[in-house]
Ligand SMILES: NC(=O)C1=CN([C@@H]2O[C@H](COP(=O)(O)OP(=O)(O)OC[C@H]3O[C@@H](n4cnc5c(N)ncnc54)[C@H](O)[C@@H]3O)[C@@H](O)[C@H]2O)[C@H](O)CC1
């Protein structure tokens with residue numbers, strides 16, 4: 001996962017330090033693009049317009065056009081800028097294209113509105129207008145061309161990233177960009193392909209290798225990575241036959257209130273489902289009867305309640321440390337008391353602590369306590385909770401999810417799980433791991449409570465905290481995908497469905 005600048009540095013390193021010629025990389029890019037799309041194009045019926053800009057994205061377009069024409073596809077090349085504006089590697093490939101005996105249409109030979117008419121002759125458009133070199137606001141005639149392509153009935157394949165989208169996805173205000181059905185991106189996914197709303201313009205995304213040596217990527221040391229199924233199957237804890245319930249962790253969940261009894265049930269069930277050995281639920285005595293009838297595997301620690309919510313934990317930190325390997329606090333806690341027991345835990349419980357939901361509401365007043373806390377602390381806010389914690393607007397967070405979560409995690413020395421499509425797990429050192437599972441069925445109450453229970457279960461069974469969190473996040477999203485792929489309508493998935501299909505999801509992974 002790279003920014004535009006990091007991609008440029010990777011390119012430069014491959015070309016200048018390793019000595020791969022840019023023209024070669026461009027040839028590889030064009031050929032890889034064609035290999036990826038031929039299965040989607042019917043050679044007999046497809047009529048393809050390749051729209052070519054002035055930079056190297058356009059250069060790719062010349063390689064793509066030459067390759068498709070050599071394969072017998074019906075292709076028209078539309079060169080948008082005047083010929084003399086095409087430079088460098090793009091110029092090299094334009095010359096190769098022309099000397100291979102193929103022609104081009106210069107956009108400037110037709111009036112602007114004529115182009116709209118022309119588009120009706122094509123079934124497909126290949127967008128090689130702008131790539132990672134795009135910045136600022138779209139200049140003419142690209143703006144008009146993009147509007148017309150989006151209005152046409154053509155199916156659009158876009159080269160590297162949709163024209164009008166920046167690689168970093170920061171300026172999401174005035175989004176005028178190519179709406180692609182497929183994006184074939186080179187070597188590394190760009191940040192904007194995992195940020196909404198830019199992501200919506202990519203359509204189906206495939207990443208193709210264009211022969212850039214891994215050393216070039218490592219040298220630029222981008223600290224953002226996808227957390228893939230391969231990472232999960234490689235790192236998920238495997239049960240040892242000799243294990244016993246004590247070896248899979250004893251967790252405490254502090255959650256629930258008289259008016260919110262479902263959240264602690266979801267969190268506790270999810271924690272059991274993902275293999276925790278022993279789970280105790282600390283909940284106000286006023287909520288206990290309603291919850292206890294639903295949870296047979298859990299034990300309880302009853303807390304004095306005020307306003308139907310936990311008023312005090314009524315247990316000392318050193319007893320907590322002796323009894324529990326980790327604590328998760330927050331689901332359904334309520335916000336009507338002072339939450340001082342959370343501050344006491346931050347200061348005095350020297351083992352891993354997960355703070356979620358209403359726990360984050362109180363945390364806002366105890367943030368300085370995080371600056372001195374040395375032990376593992378995991379925060380799992382959604383966009384709204386993170387906006388509240390940081391006093392930023394949700395829009396601001398959405399535009400700068402990577403940067404803002406990195407700054408927060410590094411400042412407070414916490415693992416930050418910024419939930420949403422493409423949940424980002426950030427470590428205290430600022431490494432970021434992006435989740436790629438899940439769907440809109442997760443956007444409803446209770447799903448966050450389930451994730452909290454899953455994170456608690458795995459951090460007690462895996463040494464590496466980031467891997468445990470990323471695995472929990474992956475499985476959580478994969479449960480939602482499992483449901484929608486097996487007949488559940490995404491509207492009707494409820495949080496407890498996620499918990500119920502975890503065995504199948506684990507089974508699918510371990511047998512994949
Ligand atoms: N390793 C790789 O990823 C490779 C990538 N390749 C392709 O190269 C482009 C990046 O090429 P670059 O020349 O840097 O820029 P672009 O082609 O994206 O665009 C520059 C071009 O666009 C004009 N421009 C910039 N901003 C605007 C604007 N707001 N409005 C209008 N026009 C604008 C600018 O003037 C330039 O003329 C990358 O995406 C890949 O597709 C290599 O081909 C192979 C290796």
Ligand SMILES: [K+]
Nearest residue numbers: 130159161163
């Ligand atoms: K493009």
